[in-house]
Amino acid sequence: MNPAATAPRIAWRLATVIEVLPETSETRTLVLDVPEWPGHRAGQHVDVRLTAEDGYQAERSYSIASPPEESHLALTVERLDDGEVSPYLSDELHAGDTLELRGPIGGYFVWDVANGGPLFLVGGGSGIVPLMAMLRHRNAVLASADADVRSGLPARLLYSSRRWDNVIYREELAHLAESDPTLEVVHTITRNPPDGWTGFRRRIDRAMLEKIGWPPSEQPRVFVCGPTPLVESVASALVEIGHQPALVKTERFGPTGGST
Amino acid sequence: MALISRGFRGRRQSAETAGRLPPGQYATRDFPVLSAGPTPRTPLAAWDFTVRAADGRSARWTWDEFTALPHQTTTKDIHCVTKWSKFDTVWEGISIDTLLSEAAAKGVTSSPHVIARCDGGYTTNLPLADVTGGKAWIAFMYDGKPLPPEHGGPARLLVPHLYFWKSAKWVRELLLMERDMPGFWESLGYHNYGDPWREQRYAGDE
Ligand SMILES: Cc1cc2nc3c(=O)[nH]c(=O)nc-3n(C[C@H](O)[C@H](O)[C@H](O)COP(=O)(O)OP(=O)(O)OC[C@H]3O[C@@H](n4cnc5c(N)ncnc54)[C@H](O)[C@@H]3O)c2cc1C
Numbered sequence: 001m002n003p004a005a006t007a008p009r010i011a012w013r014l015a016t017v018i019e020v021l022p023e024t025s026e027t028r029t030l031v032l033d034v035p036e037w038p039g040h041r042a043g044q045h046v047d048v049r050l051t052a053e054d055g056y057q058a059e060r061s062y063s064i065a066s067p068p069e070e071s072h073l074a075l076t077v078e079r080l081d082d083g084e085v086s087p088y089l090s091d092e093l094h095a096g097d098t099l100e101l102r103g104p105i106g107g108y109f110v111w112d113v114a115n116g117g118p119l120f121l122v123g124g125g126s127g128i129v130p131l132m133a134m135l136r137h138r139n140a141v142l143a144s145a146d147a148d149v150r151s152g153l154p155a156r157l158l159y160s161s162r163r164w165d166n167v168i169y170r171e172e173l174a175h176l177a178e179s180d181p182t183l184e185v186v187h188t189i190t191r192n193p194p195d196g197w198t199g200f201r202r203r204i205d206r207a208m209l210e211k212i213g214w215p216p217s218e219q220p221r222v223f224v225c226g227p228t229p230l231v232e233s234v235a236s237a238l239v240e241i242g243h244q245p246a247l248v249k250t251e252r253f254g255p256t257g258g259s260t
Numbered sequence: 261m262a263l264i265s266r267g268f269r270g271r272r273q274s275a276e277t278a279g280r281l282p283p284g285q286y287a288t289r290d291f292p293v294l295s296a297g298p299t300p301r302t303p304l305a306a307w308d309f310t311v312r313a314a315d316g317r318s319a320r321w322t323w324d325e326f327t328a329l330p331h332q333t334t335t336k337d338i339h340c341v342t343k344w345s346k347f348d349t350v351w352e353g354i355s356i357d358t359l360l361s362e363a364a365a366k367g368v369t370s371s372p373h374v375i376a377r378c379d380g381g382y383t384t385n386l387p388l389a390d391v392t393g394g395k396a397w398i399a400f401m402y403d404g405k406p407l408p409p410e411h412g413g414p415a416r417l418l419v420p421h422l423y424f425w426k427s428a429k430w431v432r433e434l435l436l437m438e439r440d441m442p443g444f445w446e447s448l449g450y451h452n453y454g455d456p457w458r459e460q461r462y463a464g465d466e
Contacts, residue, residue, distance in 0.1 A: 007464040008464050009462075009464035009466070010449075010462045010463075010464055010465070012262075047461075049284070050265040050270065051262040051264055051268070052264070052265070052268050052269055053264055055262075056269075056270045057262065057270075057283070058268075058270050058271075058284075059284040060343060061343065084270060084286065088265065088267070088268050092265075092267045092268065097266070098263060099265070100262060100265075105449065105462060106448070106449070107447075107449045108296050108444075108445075108448050109296070228292060228293045228410075231293075232299065232410055235297065235298035235299065236298060236299060238298065239298045245297050245300065245380060246297070246381065248297050248298050249296060250295065250298065252292070252293055252294055252295070
C-alpha cells in the first residue's frame with residue numbers, strides 16, 4: 001500500500017498574530033504563533049482559510065518566510081487591490097487576531113543545508129518569500145559552522161523587482177550579504193531604477209543568468225519562484241544554458257503574485 | 261467548526277458559480293500554470309505514445325499515428341489543488357477507452373492500476389476505473405489550438421474529475437499495473453486519489 005495513504009491529516013490550526021511588520025508599501029509580514037507547529041523545511045508553504053459569518057470560505061497558499069530554526073511562523077503577503085484574500089491579510093489582521101492555517105505543505109521546492117550547494121536562487125516580486133526562508137535557514141546553520149563549511153555552500157540570489165521601493169527584505173538582504181562573503185545578492189530593477197543605479201534594469205534573461213549564476217558544470221541547486229511568466233522564461237533559459245532540468249526547481253505563484 | 265474571520269466577506273459568487281466550485285476553490289478566468297520544474301520541449305518527430313501492460317507488452321504510436329486515432333471534443337471544469345478552478349475548458353483528445361481497446365488488439369492486457377509517465381520524469385497514479393468509462397483523455401488541443409508546452413503540450417492526460425495534478429502534462433506512457441504505486445506529488449505529501457469534491461488535497465485528507 002502507498003505509505004502516504006496512512007499519513008495523518010494535516011490539521012487546520014489556529015494561529016495568533018504576534019506582530020505585523022511592514023515590508024514595502026504593498027507587502028507586510030505576519031508573525032504568527034502556531035501552537036504545536038510540527039516544524040517545516042525552507043521552501044514549504046501553508047494554506048490559509050478565511051471564513052465569513054455566513055460560512056463562506058476562501059483558501060489561498062502562502063510560503064513560509066521564516067526558517068525552521070525560528071519558533072514563530074512568518075508569512076509575507078503582497079496586497080492585490082482587487083484580490084479576495086490578500087487585502088484581508090494586509091488590512092484587517094492585527095496583532096492579537098487569529099487566523100486558520102494548515103501545513104507545512106510541499107516536499108519538492110525545499111532546500112536544507114544537507115542538500116548541499118552551490119545554491120542559486122532566482123526570484124521575482126513576492127517570489128522571494130520561500131527563497132528568503134532558504135537564505136535564513138542557511139545563515140542560521142552556517143552561523144555556528146566554520147569557514148570551510150561555509151565556503152562549501154556558497155549562495156547567490158538574483159532578485160527582480162519593479163522598483164527599488166518594492167524590494168522585499170531589502171535591508172535584511174543587504175545585511176546578510178555584507179556579513180557573509182559566500183553570499184551574493186544581485187538586484188534587477190525593471191521600472192524606474194533609482195538615480196545613480198548601476199545594476200541591472202531589465203527583466204531576468206539568459207545573459208543575466210549566465211553572468212550571475214554558476215555554470216552547469218558546478219551543478220548548482222537552482223530554485224526559481226515568482227509569477228508564472230518569469231518562472232517559465234527563467235527555467236527555460238537555465239535549461240538552454242545547460243543546467244539539468246532535475247536540478248531546477250520551480251514554484252509559480254500564479255498569474256498574479258506581482259508581475260515584475 | 262471553522263473560526264469566523266472577523267470582517268471577512270469574500271468575493272460573492274453567483275449561485276451557479278458556487279454550485280460548480282468544490283470546497284476551498286475559487287473560479288478564475290486565467291489559465292494558471294503549475295509544474296515543479298522547467299517545461300520540457302520534445303519535438304513531434306521524436307514524440308511517441310506507449311500503453312504498456314504489467315507484463316511489458318506494449319502498443320506504441322508516433323505523433324501522426326496517434327493524432328489519426330478517433331478523437332473527441334469535450335468541455336469540462338478543471339480544479340487545481342492550488343485553489344483555482346476554471347469552468348468550461350474545451351479540449352480535444354483521444355479517450356483512454358479508445359487507447360486501451362486499440363492496445364488490447366495488440367495483446368496489451370489490462371490491470372487495475374495505471375501510472376502516467378511523462379517527459380521530465382513526472383509521474384502520477386490513478387485507478388484504472390478513473391481513466392475508463394469516458395472519464396479521461398490524452399488531450400492535444402486546447403481551446404481549438406495545439407496545446408502549448410507550458411500547459412502540457414504536445415499532449416497531456418486529462419482527468420477532469422480529479423485535482424489537476426492527476427492530469428499529467430507532457431505524458432508519454434500509460435503503464436498498467438497490478439498494484440498501486442504513488443506518483444511524483446503523491447510521494448511528496450499530496451493525496452493518493454485527489455477528489456476535489458471531497459477536498460482530498462494532501463495525504464491524510466479523508
Ligand atoms: C505555493 C504558493 C505559494 C504562494 N506564496 C505566496 C507568498 O508567500 N506571498 C504572496 O503574497 N502570495 C503567495 N502566493 C499567492 C497567493 O496564494 C494568492 O494567489 C495571492 O495572495 C492572491 O490572492 P487574492 O485572494 O488576494 O487574489 P485573488 O482573489 O485570487 O485574485 C488574484 C487576481 O486575479 C484577479 N481575479 C481572479 N478572479 C477574479 C474574479 N472572479 N473577479 C475579479 N478579479 C479576479 C484579480 O484581478 C486579482 O488581482 C502563493 C501561491 C502559491 C500557489
